[in-house]
Amino acid sequence: MAKRVKGVTERILECAKQEFLEKGFKDASLRDIAKKAGSSKGAIYVRFSDKENLFAALVNPSFEGIKNLLISARQEFLELPDNIKMEKMKSFSDDKVSLMIEYIYDNYDAFNLLTKCASGTEYENFIHELVEIDIEYNHKLFEDMYKDMPTSKRFTPELLHIVSSAFFSGVFEIVVHNMSKEDADHYIKMLRRFFEGGWNTMLKR
Amino acid sequence: MAKRVKGVTERILECAKQEFLEKGFKDASLRDIAKKAGSSKGAIYVRFSDKENLFAALVNPSFEGIKNLLISARQEFLELPDNIKMEKMKSFSDDKVSLMIEYIYDNYDAFNLLTKCASGTEYENFIHELVEIDIEYNHKLFEDMYKDMPTSKRFTPELLHIVSSAFFSGVFEIVVHNMSKEDADHYIKMLRRFFEGGWNTMLKR
Amino acid sequence: MAKRVKGVTERILECAKQEFLEKGFKDASLRDIAKKAGSSKGAIYVRFSDKENLFAALVNPSFEGIKNLLISARQEFLELPDNIKMEKMKSFSDDKVSLMIEYIYDNYDAFNLLTKCASGTEYENFIHELVEIDIEYNHKLFEDMYKDMPTSKRFTPELLHIVSSAFFSGVFEIVVHNMSKEDADHYIKMLRRFFEGGWNTMLKR
Amino acid sequence: MAKRVKGVTERILECAKQEFLEKGFKDASLRDIAKKAGSSKGAIYVRFSDKENLFAALVNPSFEGIKNLLISARQEFLELPDNIKMEKMKSFSDDKVSLMIEYIYDNYDAFNLLTKCASGTEYENFIHELVEIDIEYNHKLFEDMYKDMPTSKRFTPELLHIVSSAFFSGVFEIVVHNMSKEDADHYIKMLRRFFEGGWNTMLKR
DNA sequence: GATGAATGAGCCTTCATTCAT
DNA sequence: TATGAATGAAGGCTCATTCAT
Numbered sequence: 001m002a003k004r005v006k007g008v009t010e011r012i013l014e015c016a017k018q019e020f021l022e023k024g025f026k027d028a029s030l031r032d033i034a035k036k037a038g039s040s041k042g043a044i045y046v047r048f049s050d051k052e053n054l055f056a057a058l059v060n061p062s063f064e065g066i067k068n069l070l071i072s073a074r075q076e077f078l079e080l081p082d083n084i085k086m087e088k089m090k091s092f093s094d095d096k097v098s099l100m101i102e103y104i105y106d107n108y109d110a111f112n113l114l115t116k117c118a119s120g121t122e123y124e125n126f127i128h129e130l131v132e133i134d135i136e137y138n139h140k141l142f143e144d145m146y147k148d149m150p151t152s153k154r155f156t157p158e159l160l161h162i163v164s165s166a167f168f169s170g171v172f173e174i175v176v177h178n179m180s181k182e183d184a185d186h187y188i189k190m191l192r193r194f195f196e197g198g199w200n201t202m203l204k205r
Numbered sequence: 206m207a208k209r210v211k212g213v214t215e216r217i218l219e220c221a222k223q224e225f226l227e228k229g230f231k232d233a234s235l236r237d238i239a240k241k242a243g244s245s246k247g248a249i250y251v252r253f254s255d256k257e258n259l260f261a262a263l264v265n266p267s268f269e270g271i272k273n274l275l276i277s278a279r280q281e282f283l284e285l286p287d288n289i290k291m292e293k294m295k296s297f298s299d300d301k302v303s304l305m306i307e308y309i310y311d312n313y314d315a316f317n318l319l320t321k322c323a324s325g326t327e328y329e330n331f332i333h334e335l336v337e338i339d340i341e342y343n344h345k346l347f348e349d350m351y352k353d354m355p356t357s358k359r360f361t362p363e364l365l366h367i368v369s370s371a372f373f374s375g376v377f378e379i380v381v382h383n384m385s386k387e388d389a390d391h392y393i394k395m396l397r398r399f400f401e402g403g404w405n406t407m408l409k410r
Numbered sequence: 411m412a413k414r415v416k417g418v419t420e421r422i423l424e425c426a427k428q429e430f431l432e433k434g435f436k437d438a439s440l441r442d443i444a445k446k447a448g449s450s451k452g453a454i455y456v457r458f459s460d461k462e463n464l465f466a467a468l469v470n471p472s473f474e475g476i477k478n479l480l481i482s483a484r485q486e487f488l489e490l491p492d493n494i495k496m497e498k499m500k501s502f503s504d505d506k507v508s509l510m511i512e513y514i515y516d517n518y519d520a521f522n523l524l525t526k527c528a529s530g531t532e533y534e535n536f537i538h539e540l541v542e543i544d545i546e547y548n549h550k551l552f553e554d555m556y557k558d559m560p561t562s563k564r565f566t567p568e569l570l571h572i573v574s575s576a577f578f579s580g581v582f583e584i585v586v587h588n589m590s591k592e593d594a595d596h597y598i599k600m601l602r603r604f605f606e607g608g609w610n611t612m613l614k615r
Numbered sequence: 616m617a618k619r620v621k622g623v624t625e626r627i628l629e630c631a632k633q634e635f636l637e638k639g640f641k642d643a644s645l646r647d648i649a650k651k652a653g654s655s656k657g658a659i660y661v662r663f664s665d666k667e668n669l670f671a672a673l674v675n676p677s678f679e680g681i682k683n684l685l686i687s688a689r690q691e692f693l694e695l696p697d698n699i700k701m702e703k704m705k706s707f708s709d710d711k712v713s714l715m716i717e718y719i720y721d722n723y724d725a726f727n728l729l730t731k732c733a734s735g736t737e738y739e740n741f742i743h744e745l746v747e748i749d750i751e752y753n754h755k756l757f758e759d760m761y762k763d764m765p766t767s768k769r770f771t772p773e774l775l776h777i778v779s780s781a782f783f784s785g786v787f788e789i790v791v792h793n794m795s796k797e798d799a800d801h802y803i804k805m806l807r808r809f810f811e812g813g814w815n816t817m818l819k820r
Numbered sequence: 821g822a823t824g825a826a827t828g829a830g831c832c833t834t835c836a837t838t839c840a841t
Numbered sequence: 842t843a844t845g846a847a848t849g850a851a852g853g854c855t856c857a858t859t860c861a862t
Contacts, residue, residue, distance in 0.1 A: 618823090
């Protein structure tokens, strides 16, 4: 039985990554990827059934990874005893955000692809999915934490959406602008302080 | 004097708008636009010298418009007497942001195109240009207002960039999500309150 | 009654000349010619009914001119009394060739067009027409001069054609290679000496 | 291993040849060639990367062939002992020219393309390359043979160019005029005699 | 499994020419 | 007469995908 030549998949992925980074999804050419990889178009189709799928192979693990990171962070927080939620909030999310930044830098190429080269793919608006997760948990959180308060009109899902969206857009600026890890750490800290202030303002009223 | 047949330009623009909205810049077909417009490819080329130009015709006036709105708002504020800047800040920018939202809804299609369909054009990152204008003025503002304070490391251009970027991304979410004008007004108000809180937090420290 | 604006024809011709020289007939664009001339495509069509005709307008007078020069030179020689033909041959054709060279330099642009830019027009092989005139006269000449000799198989029209063709190709090398008039005079002299030698050789046998 | 369907290349080349012969390079249509060949545009691009290349495939071997024929003939002569050069000159080049004519007729289509249909390709002035080879060798030859004679001003590269050019133009007239091989043999003989006379004249002075 | 030839729709653009104004 | 808008055929070329070998 014919076996897949070892290393071909790796080479294809590597070259595809370069091609997508260079030209974006739409303008990338499978022909060129195969050529650069010293392989053939067929070899690509055997492994990844089409162009979109090839892109997904490069990007999806990291996408799932960051989603899971976000989910487990939020879930974990949700499951804290109510009485220590407030107290832990700051330090807790500091840690979690740091984990995410770490994760982004550990999978930098993938997030570069997601951020700059995904136009035309299902990942085009990948930030939205993070946002949706985020607001879902925010929703749960507020239900939990403030169930006694009069639900102010202000805490609609749409607001949560917008703020989350702004936050994650802010986060991924570190990729868009190719910041060094150190710069990123610094600015994310500031970004978080900024949003913290925002949240405090919102909550106080 | 050969005259352009009346209404053709309008029909081309209208159909181009639809096509671009539907398929995005890259996948839009001039053939199809001409066909839908009941006209010919040549008729497009007489008016707009190429595909990019046709897109620009749909989008550039609104892009310039919002830039000018931003510039004049920021400039006007900058020229207020220092002693009333703080006092007016809130109400002043409420008004100005309202104007921008108004403008966006008055040119909704254009901003839809800019926001969702511009990949592959020079407008791909149109938000960045707004951000750059914004941070330029923030810079001037801080120079003016806080020239006596020790320039904290926090107010680097990069921070300004990130926050501005988050803000404008937030603003254009109203387009990305096809919010009604009323919803938009409401949520922009909240977004602004949120960012206001953020700024206050940053400034206080 | 509407009159042709004065100078338009001249400007069109001048710009057409430049365009044809630059790009050759096929690649020349009437659009561009009209634009450069500050005029319109229609204005071209009124004066010259199509592209080919416009080219002809630039080229035909000189083409006719050189044909006539050739014809009258050959005719004149033919009409010399037989007994002085041989004697005058050399000096006579020296003069005539000089006239042709003169004419070429007086109409240099036209011959440049004919030589390098006429592919795709009826003038593509303009040298052939000169050759045909030439061999027609050679034929008459030989009939006259050598009617008593056994018509050697060698003096077929085809030979005359080939030699004439080689000669005129040689002549127009001065245009192909943008020789200065002085250089041209010198080398045409040599070319003629060369061909003279050739003819003598042929005639002697 | 994907294999090219047998005969497709041949059919494409054959149909391309016909199309180019009929319409010339510029006006030939790859679409039509593919259609006539019962194949697809893509099939052409797999084999020949573009239009120019397709033309070259038809023409280049013969072009290289005749250049090599010329080069080796001239080189061989150059390497003859000086004392028998003069003696052999006539018979020697008779043979070599015959070889070239033979070669031209063995590759008739290619030379037809080169002669009549190459406008717009790099072969447009293919005769010039032959001429350049020729004059290079003439130069060497004269340096060798006449190094004791006063270098007359007459033997400038430009003269050599003109005469060579005239000669080769003469030679390819057999293609331009679709002469039969027999006619060609006969007339080339005469052409050569003619040029021989020319050279003798030049050399004697 | 691997290859890459084959496909043919589709791309943007240019053009000479026609003709209503 | 002059204009230049309108036409629509045609151009070369690229592409993702299919499939015979």
